Amino acid sequence: MHASTRRTYLSGLILAAALLVVGFLLPAWLLFTVTKAIGYGLVALGIITLMRGGLVSFGQGLVYCIGAYAAGLLATRIGVTEAPLLLLVGMVASGLVGLLVGPLIARYRGIFFAMLTVALSMVLYGILVKMNAIGGSDGFTLPEPTFFGWQPDVGTSDLALYVTAVIVACAAATACRLYYDSMAGMMALAVRENELRVEYLGSSVFNVTVRNFAIAAALGGLGGSLNAMALGHIDPLFSFWTTSGEFVFISVLAGHLSVGAVFVSALILELVRSFSNRYFPETWQMIIGIFLIATIIFLPGGVGSLFQRVLKRGPAAGRGESAENEGRAAP
Amino acid sequence: MTSDTVILEARDLQKRFGAVVAAQDINVKVASGEKLSLIGANGAGKTTFMNMVTGYLKPDSGAILLEGGDVTKLNPRQITQRGVCRSFQIPQLYEPMTALENVMVAIGASGRRFSFFQPADLNETVEQARAMLKRFALDPYAHRPVSELPGGVRKLLDIAMALVRNPKILLLDEPTSGVSVDEKFPLMETVMEALAAEAVTVIFVEHDMDIVTRYSDRVLAFYQGQVIADDDPSEVLSDPAVQKYVTGTAGPATAPAGAEKEAEA
Amino acid sequence: MYDVLTILVDGVVYASWLFIVALGLTLIFGVLRILNIAHGSMYAIGAYAAVTLAPLAPALGLPPVFSLLAMLIAALAVAIVLAPLMERGLLRLFYGRDEVLILLITYAVFLILEDVSKLIWGVNPYYLFEPRNLFGTVEIGDLFYVGYDLMLIALAAVCGLAVWLGLNKTKVGKIVLAVIHNPDVSACMGVNIARIYLLAFFVGVFLAALAGAFTAPLISVQPGISVSVIILSFAVVIIGGLGSIPGAAIGAVVVGIVRAAAVYELPEAEIFIVYLVMAIVLVFRPEGLFQRTQARKI
Numbered sequence: 068m069h070a071s072t073r074r075t076y077l078s079g080l081i082l083a084a085a086l087l088v089v090g091f092l093l094p095a096w097l098l099f100t101v102t103k104a105i106g107y108g109l110v111a112l113g114i115i116t117l118m119r120g121g122l123v124s125f126g127q128g129l130v131y132c133i134g135a136y137a138a139g140l141l142a143t144r145i146g147v148t149e150a151p152l153l154l155l156v157g158m159v160a161s162g163l164v165g166l167l168v169g170p171l172i173a174r175y176r177g178i179f180f181a182m183l184t185v186a187l188s189m190v191l192y193g194i195l196v197k198m199n200a201i202g203g204s205d206g207f208t209l210p211e212p213t214f215f216g217w218q219p220d221v222g223t224s225d226l227a228l229y230v231t232a233v234i235v236a237c238a239a240a241t242a243c244r245l246y247y248d249s250m251a252g253m254m255a256l257a258v259r260e261n262e263l264r265v266e267y268l269g270s271s272v273f274n275v276t277v278r279n280f281a282i283a284a285a286l287g288g289l290g291g292s293l294n295a296m297a298l299g300h301i302d303p304l305f306s307f308w309t310t311s312g313e314f315v316f317i318s319v320l321a322g323h324l325s326v327g328a329v330f331v332s333a334l335i336l337e338l339v340r341s342f343s344n345r346y347f348p349e350t351w352q353m354i355i356g357i358f359l360i361a362t363i364i365f366l367p368g369g370v371g372s373l374f375q376r377v378l379k380r381g382p383a384a385g386r387g388e389s390a391e392n393e394g395r396a397a398p
Numbered sequence: 399m400t401s402d403t404v405i406l407e408a409r410d411l412q413k414r415f416g417a418v419v420a421a422q423d424i425n426v427k428v429a430s431g432e433k434l435s436l437i438g439a440n441g442a443g444k445t446t447f448m449n450m451v452t453g454y455l456k457p458d459s460g461a462i463l464l465e466g467g468d469v470t471k472l473n474p475r476q477i478t479q480r481g482v483c484r485s486f487q488i489p490q491l492y493e494p495m496t497a498l499e500n501v502m503v504a505i506g507a508s509g510r511r512f513s514f515f516q517p518a519d520l521n522e523t524v525e526q527a528r529a530m531l532k533r534f535a536l537d538p539y540a541h542r543p544v545s546e547l548p549g550g551v552r553k554l555l556d557i558a559m560a561l562v563r564n565p566k567i568l569l570l571d572e573p574t575s576g577v578s579v580d581e582k583f584p585l586m587e588t589v590m591e592a593l594a595a596e597a598v599t600v601i602f603v604e605h606d607m608d609i610v611t612r613y614s615d616r617v618l619a620f621y622q623g624q625v626i627a628d629d630d631p632s633e634v635l636s637d638p639a640v641q642k643y644v645t646g647t648a649g650p651a652t653a654p655a656g657a658e659k660e661a662e663a
Numbered sequence: 664m665y666d667v668l669t670i671l672v673d674g675v676v677y678a679s680w681l682f683i684v685a686l687g688l689t690l691i692f693g694v695l696r697i698l699n700i701a702h703g704s705m706y707a708i709g710a711y712a713a714v715t716l717a718p719l720a721p722a723l724g725l726p727p728v729f730s731l732l733a734m735l736i737a738a739l740a741v742a743i744v745l746a747p748l749m750e751r752g753l754l755r756l757f758y759g760r761d762e763v764l765i766l767l768i769t770y771a772v773f774l775i776l777e778d779v780s781k782l783i784w785g786v787n788p789y790y791l792f793e794p795r796n797l798f799g800t801v802e803i804g805d806l807f808y809v810g811y812d813l814m815l816i817a818l819a820a821v822c823g824l825a826v827w828l829g830l831n832k833t834k835v836g837k838i839v840l841a842v843i844h845n846p847d848v849s850a851c852m853g854v855n856i857a858r859i860y861l862l863a864f865f866v867g868v869f870l871a872a873l874a875g876a877f878t879a880p881l882i883s884v885q886p887g888i889s890v891s892v893i894i895l896s897f898a899v900v901i902i903g904g905l906g907s908i909p910g911a912a913i914g915a916v917v918v919g920i921v922r923a924a925a926v927y928e929l930p931e932a933e934i935f936i937v938y939l940v941m942a943i944v945l946v947f948r949p950e951g952l953f954q955r956t957q958a959r960k961i
Contacts, residue, residue: 071517123763171946177762178698182901183945186938189894193935250502250512250523257492257503264490267452269478269563270507308894312770319767349781356774363768364756 071248079241082327086233090226098225100337102297105232108333109290111317112243113283118323119247120279121259122176126184127287127314129168129191130161132306134288135295137161140201142209150212150231150296157292158285165284169277188306195303206302209295232293239286240326246282247326255279316355320362322369332370403430404466405599406451406482406567411460413446419623420446421457426618426625428567434601435610437634438620438644444603445487447620448569451601452484453477465566479509481566487575487603489556493545497536497555500544501527504562533592534558550577550585557589561596568593570602574609582606586613607635607645619644668804670923676812678919679819680878684892685899685911686826687870693843693906694863696762697754700769703893704776705745705868709875710884711780712737714789717879721793730794734876742869750864755857773889781886788885795880811880818877819915822870827908839863843906898941 090098110131117124134157141147141156172183196204211224219227246252255275257265262272295301304310317336321328339358343351366372404427411424421443428434436444449455451462453474462470464480472480492500505523506512531537534554539547544555553573560568573589574582586609593600604610610617610631617634619627621643627634634640688702716737720729749772757765798810830836841849842859850856875892882888899918903910918937925936932939 069517069520071519072515125766175945178766179901179945181763181766182698182897183942185894186898186901186942186945189938190935190942193932193938196934197931245515245517248517249514250506250516250518251514253499253503253518254506256495257507260492260494261490263474264492264559265503265507266473266475267478267484267490268504268507268559269475269483269509271475309890312774315767315770350778352774353778356771356778359771359774360753360768363764363771 072245075241075244075248079237079244082240083233083237086237087230090229090233093229095222095225098229099297100341101334102225102229102232103294104333104337105236105330106290106294106297107314107317107336108330109236109239109293110287110314111321111329111333112239112326113286113290114314114318115321115323115326115329116243116246116255116286117279117283118318119252119259120255120275121262122180122276122279123315123318124184124280124283124311125181125308125315126186126188126311127283128306128308128311129184129188130164130284130287131291131294131310131314132188132191132195132301132303133164134158134161134291135301135305136195136201136291137288138292138295139207139209139301142212143207148210148213149216150214150228153212153296154231154235154289154292157295158289161288161291162281162285164288165281166277168284169280170273173273173276173280185308185311188311189308192303192306192308195306202302204303206300206304208300211299212296228293228297232297235289235293236330239289240330243282243286244326251275251278313355316359319359320366320369322366322371324368325371325374328369328371328374335370404428405430405464406601407463407466408447408451409461409463411447411450411457411462413443413450413455413457413623421450422623424460424623424625426628428599428601430566430599431597432599433613433615434599434618435614435616435631436601436603436618436620437605437607437610437640442620442644443623444620445571446623448484448571448601448603451477452482452569478563478565481563482569483560483563483565483567484569485553485557485560485571485573487571489552491544491552491555491559494543496541497531497544497547497551498524498527498540500555501530501559501562504530504559508563530558530562531555533561535588550581553577553585554588558592561592561598564596565598567599567601570600572603572605574604574606582609611635666804666806669806670927671920672803672806672808673926674920674923675916676808676815676919677923678915679816680874680881681892681895681899681919682819682912682915683822683874683877684871684896685903685915686822686908687867687874688896689900689903689906689908689911690826690870691864691867692900694839695750695754695758695860697765697769698762698897698905699867700766700893701749701772701776702769702867702871702896703889703891704773704780705741705871706875706892706896707884707889708745708776708780709738709741709872710879710882710888711784711789711875712741712872713876713879714791714884715784716740717791717794727793727797731797734794734879735873738869738872738876741872741875742865745872746865746868747861749868750861751857754864755860773893777886777889780889784884786886788883789879790883791879793880815877822873823908823912826866826870830908835862895937898937901941902944 093101110127113130114124114127137160138153138157141153147153168187172180175183195201201207211218212228214227214231254265254270258272258275265272291305313336317329317332320332320335339354340351343354347354362369406428408424408426411421413421424447436447438444446455450457453472453476457470461468464482469477469480492503495503502518502523505526506518528537528540531540534557536551536554536558539551544552547555553576557570557573574585577585590613614631617627617629617631618625619634619637619640626643627637627640635645684702684706688699691697691699691702713734716733717730720733721727753768753772754765757768795809795811798814800807801810801813830839838849838854839859839862842854842856846856895918899914900911902917903912903914917940921936921940922933925932
């Protein structure tokens with residue numbers, strides 16, 4: 068096995084182990100917040116994947132919502148409460164939607180791509196609001212999840228879900244890191260820099276874009292089904308464009324250099340949300356807005372670029388040399 | 399013609415941009431292994447011809463045959479996959495990446511299968527990329543971001559990337575433009591040396607008649623979208639029409655509007 | 664089955680104010696290449712300013728027509744305060760950067776303005792009834808329509824015409840067109856690009872605020888109106904073609920009528936039909952109905 072591959076696997080494992088241990092020390096409210104942040108982080112990881120190929124989706128609420136509803140409907144209508152199964156179904160459902168929608172929108176770039184994804188997510192929102200059979204605008208509540216047949220009591224269910232979330236997040240982050248470092252991941256960067264040359268070298272920009280969109284969709288579905296279980300309730304707002312806006316916020320805050328940074332950024336968002344809900348309930352959006360502008364001005368490479376400064380050749384920073392170059396290119 | 403095997407054939411190519419005739423009645427047969435240069439003033443139709451052959455532009459009528467098969471309707475990617483590769487007047491590089499990484503992308507695009515779970519910088523890939531850089535004497539620049547590299551080096555890298563696929567036909571669009579006069583010959587020398595081992599057919603656009611004479615077996619002279627002369631260099635350059643319309647029109651080698659747009663795209 | 668006429672009139676009234684918003688959005692995009700998500704906030708703040716200022720007219724003992732003037736002043740005030748603040752104070756810093764990055768900045772401004780308007784005007788709805796009675800009612804077919812609503816159609820026509828004439832028949836307009844065509848060359852020719860950008864942004868914000876001020880009598884002014892307006896006006900400009908004035912007009916009419924038809928015939932589809940139309944248009948004509956490929960035109 069290549070040294071960097073081994074390092075990626077190893078850091079994924081170490082991170083997962085560390086987070087699992089930490090989980091037993093955290094207070095319940097923070098446990099819930101971290102779980103929710105991981106759900107958001109997974110969706111944002113999808114956006115990062117798209118960003119590496121030069122695209123930003125302002126409509127990831129679409130796949131987040133589909134993942135959540137797929138898991139929710141399976142749980143309430145068919146009575147499947149197995150958390151791993153619900154996650155899988157959420158991921159597959161959204162991934163399939165990504166594979167279907169991807170080819171339709173893969174020709175678009177920049178704001179057209181962004182707006183088209185918004186439009187699609189809002190179509191879903193509009194449909195769900197009117198579908199009274201599945202709760203309309205109120206949505207519906209999910210039963211408590213089970214874990215391989217085990218039904219945790221109220222005190223431990225948050226911990227059980229946290230453990231699941233950590234495992235899923237570390238697996239997803241490791242897989243994404245491997246993909247970014249692979250030849251296919253390098254081709255995505257090439258697509259972002261110069262599409263014409265990619266075609267003239269004989270590779271398909273369309274394929275790269277559809278692949279990234281499908282991966283982003285699957286990650287979005289995973290995040291959606293996870294948060295459906297964490298929140299215990301889903302509604303059409305999962306697909307509303309302001310929800311998608313938060314995912315974009317997390318991605319920009321994280322930057323596309325590090326896969327770990329998205330989860331840190333998501334946690335920052337959640338903590339800011341909790342604190343401002345408590346102390347400045349009227350100005351939560353304003354704080355986020357100011358935060359976003361400040362990030363773009365003062366930290367253009369995102370939280371990931373901070374990681375890199377700290378750990379020069381650390382696991383999260385990826386391959387030092389090329390990652391540094393990316394840093395220079397990062398918008 | 400130096401060989402009887404026709405590798406590329408253009409039949410009755412026509413192309414207009416509004417009122418401008420960019421190609422008219424173009425009939426060309428290119429033999430395998432030939433070194434063919436295209437000359438003509440700016441706007442004479444050289445780049446249009448090259449863009450049609452590589453699928454960037456579709457001719458209004460006529461056909462392009464590659465080894466006897468019709469490739470007129472194929473897009474640049476499909477044409478590239480059939481072994482027709484090109485370089486660009488303004489080098490099309492991945493600016494933030496290093497020279498080595500640029501060639502690695504070319505290797506990645508060349509059709510070999512790569513695992514999603516293996517890093518791009520596997521030894522084998524890196525070695526192949528280094529070897530290609532070495533052929534063009536670019537090894538000192540391997541780890542420099544290409545945006546920092548001088549013009550001549552960028553030109554060579556652009557050509558090196560086109561060569562990764564071992565093309566049957568290599569099209570070079572003004573390989574020596576944007577390079578200082580002293581550098582033109584060394585650059586062309588490097589390119590031709592790098593190509594010496596290949597049985598590749600080369601078609602290149604060139605404004606410098608000394609380079610045309612020295613490095614091509616055959617010359618096509620373009621004027622107002624038409625081929626006005628097609629023969630070996632000495633014949634073409636002594637043709638009165640060519641002297642009047644092509645070599646007489648001395649001027650700086652500036653890019654036609656279409657080429658600039660293409661570069662920005 | 665509702666009367667086709669009913670749907671048409673309703674749709675065109677809806678289209679008229681939407682056109683004014685979209686006109687501002689498309690103007691800003693055409694000149695500055697910015698898709699301004701905060702445009703809906705300008706509409707909302709225009710509406711809030713109107714419900715604050717318009718009641719002053721009767722309170723001061725002025726005839727009711729003066730409340731229309733107050734609404735106009737409200738829109739102007741919003742543009743005078745917010746346009747320079749946003750364009751000079753913030754957007755200027757990001758010129759030449761990625762379009763999507765600037766889209767994010769305007770999204771941040773939208774978030775900030777949402778809360779600023781909540782801090783100023785609170786979360787309870789405001790109503791402004793009086794101006795709507797100014798023009799009486801008009802009978803079309805066998806139905807009565809509020810004269811004020813029909814006046815909005817005239818207002819939209821005036822706005823569209825004014826912007827078109829301003830661009831094509833005045834010296835400043837010609838300069839703006841030159842900047843749209845090629846900002847760099849224009850700058851070399853001595854055009855003060857910064858001033859043209861500010862002017863275009865100012866007019867764009869004013870149009871949004873104007874639409875907000877004049878629709879205030881039709882709606883309950885409350886948090887959330889900015890969101891629905893921005894999404895709708897995005898749909899309009901995407902359908903019509905970004906940067907095109909006739910496109911904005913056609914887009915607005917399409918959205919207005921499609922929505923009106925949905926309200927009467929298929930109420931379930933009201934919320935998403937507009938986006939569906941937008942998605943369909945984008946799939947088949949990515950540049951919008953009225954935009955030529957690549958050519959930047961307004």
